[in-house]
Amino acid sequence: MSIILPEPGSDAKGAARPAEAPIYIPAEETPHLHKEYKGILRWLTTVDHKLIGVMYLWFAFFSAFAGGALAGGIRAQLALPILTDGTNATMGLNAGKALLSPELFNQFIGMHASFMIFFAIIPGFAGFSNYFVPLLIGARDMAFPKMNAFAFWLLIPSALLMICSFAFGSTGAGWTGYAPLSTRTYSPNIGVDMWIFGIHLAGVSSIMGAINFIVTMSTMRAPGMKWFKMPLFCWTVLIQSWMALIGTPVLAGVVTMLLTDRLIGTGFFDPARGGDPLLYQHLFWFYSHPAVYIMILPGFGIVSHIMASFSGKHVFGYKGMVYATAFIAIIGFLVWGHHMFSAGMEPWLRAYFGFMTMLIAVPTGVKIFSWLATLWGGSIRFTVPMMYALGFIGLFTIGGVSGVFLANVPFDVQVHDSYFVVAHLHYVLFGGSVMTILGGTYYWFPKMSGRFLDEKLGKIIFWCIFLGMNLTFMPMHWIGLAGMARRIYTYRPEFLDMNRLISCGYLLMLAGGIMLLGNILYTLVAKKRTAGNDPWGVNATQHTLDWETKSPPAPHNFDRLPKIV
């Protein structure tokens, strides 16, 4: 694949456009200079996909710190608990009382999850998709720039509702909000109502984003960019958007049922009137299993770009990667029951869900091996983004393998609601999603800001996060197998040492996160813009359009629309 960027002054032949692409005919004859506001108003009024993308990323970054602070509360409680045998292990910090009350502890757990999922990981990927999908397909903006801004702003009230709901006893029932614990009988405060509305707004935002991405990629690709010339990151965002489009409304539907149960007294989940709490779980997981892929697929795309870039090769098995991603997405909608093995389910259904879940390991394996084959024989450069990508492979494989464990019904019933599950999901969501977001941050930071993040410090941060991550979540496998239950503020004495070790791992990750924030702020304020069009020097092998324009790109992205041949 090669790209032709018509030189200024050449005729328009090089940039013939596809039939559906936008043709703008300006109103006046003078070159169109569009209005721009200054200061805060510039951000409030922008419809530029790049600025919106940057706002998404900052929003996600701060949400990650908020979610991380909640995790800190959880780790503090578990490092300094009152044990089940009554031993006071608080080291004199809080005589005779646990740091967090049992209810508050549960709220911390639920809010940590809600925040990390809806406001850190999903918007984090939305930030990269917004910034880079139009660049990578050679478009000037998204198909619906105003709707794009609207979708971002919706996240603010959504997050505010969720934060405020914390003061009114929300998420005591966990981020899953299982009925009947989340019904009015057991969660009488308005916190859950606010939490539900928060999910509604976040859901509308992600449906709008999904529609926008699908339409953008379907109609605005540069001339000559056939479907199978589209970079992998775009493919993963496209498939992710389809999943969000079909899955999110179901989540909205089920929390709406919960809301009407709570506010106007309907009986969806009230057994006394024939309602069924188990149904909540079915509908909830119908969204929330695919949500796992909504939270990881763009990461697959980012890793593909990083791997290929720093191996100096094309990604191995491009088409296979696309098909594997699509296959994961389709199967992803058919496996939700694996979250409910211990909740009561016909044996044949358990067998079905277990089998389908294990089936997902096949396309996932295709991807892992394709990445490894991309490395094979390449001239590998150990840059910081590459280290995150390599770290991702290892960690995500561990998370995937423990996922296959959990797909086995007998095993799942055994470790259900233990720390083994916590370990598994964090290897997938931290080892998978967060590592790719961090890798993407390092990879595209020069493009977005024109400045390089410090490589040396970057490596220190990487090792803090990578080692801290393993120190935190690896021992959870062991204490989980040994029987430590999750979502409970206390535990048996034999787990004390291990929990303190885990909390040390948390501190290591926290140190990494704070250094990263400091480094980003310092770089933005103090460093000069030195990055050229292709700051990593990878475009000779990659031929992707993000490296064909200035760093950072001008508002119109490309002076001349590129043509792909």
Add this chain to the structure above:
Amino acid sequence: MSAAAHEEEHIHLPEPTIWPFILVLGISPLPVAAILALRPELPLHYLWPAILGFGGFLTLVGTLGWVTMVIREKTTIDQTWGNNTLTMAWKLFLLSEAAIFSAFFGHLFYTMYHAESRAILGNTWPPIGTPHIALSIPALGTGVLVASSITCELAHKALLRGRRAAAKNWLMFTLILGFIFIGMQGYEWGHLMSYFGFTPSSSYVGTIFYLITGFHGFHVITGLLMLFVVYARMELGSFDRRRHFSMNAASWYWHFVDVIWLFVFFVLYLGIQPSAH
């Protein structure tokens, strides 16, 4: 000069706009108002009309500002290209709507399938306490909606052929049929509630019955509003053969509502007949 060559000299970027932000500002207080309104025990309960009014006002301002801006853009930019993208976005939106309905229908199937294990309501489907919902009104409603779909399509065809008067007439028929449907639905609800005392909170069947028919009815009303806007714009003469995206959108929506109703009738109404089991 060809359009493409023209563009080479003038890069048009969408203008910055404050309306999406204002709209979000208007939407934000609405959940608070809803919670306060439906929770009379809260200390600030009495504030809900004020909050609703404030949010509603800003929402209206934001929407109008946004719409005005789009209409102004239409006069300066050739947007015929936009019809493709808009149509696609609209279809995707309807797909997501269908996904919400499927969550509700999923509930219905699930409860039907598990009815035998509901000792509390007599282990039967439909459960004890479900009135015999007469089929006459919904059957008539099905006819009315299907007919309205046909008239809507005729209006669309007439518009495509440039026969604006005929299009307007067919659209008027569609509107009237839609109103008849809503009237019948309202009558049925009133009858069920007052005569049988069958309400959303009487049992899980009541809950799902009113949720599905209510959510569908809400869509019918939305569809009627869209058709009304289309009618008004025809009256103002703002369509031509080539540019009538809102007619396309409204008719797509109307057919969608019609199809959903067929599911409502054949699955929900026929499903909760006593003889159905």
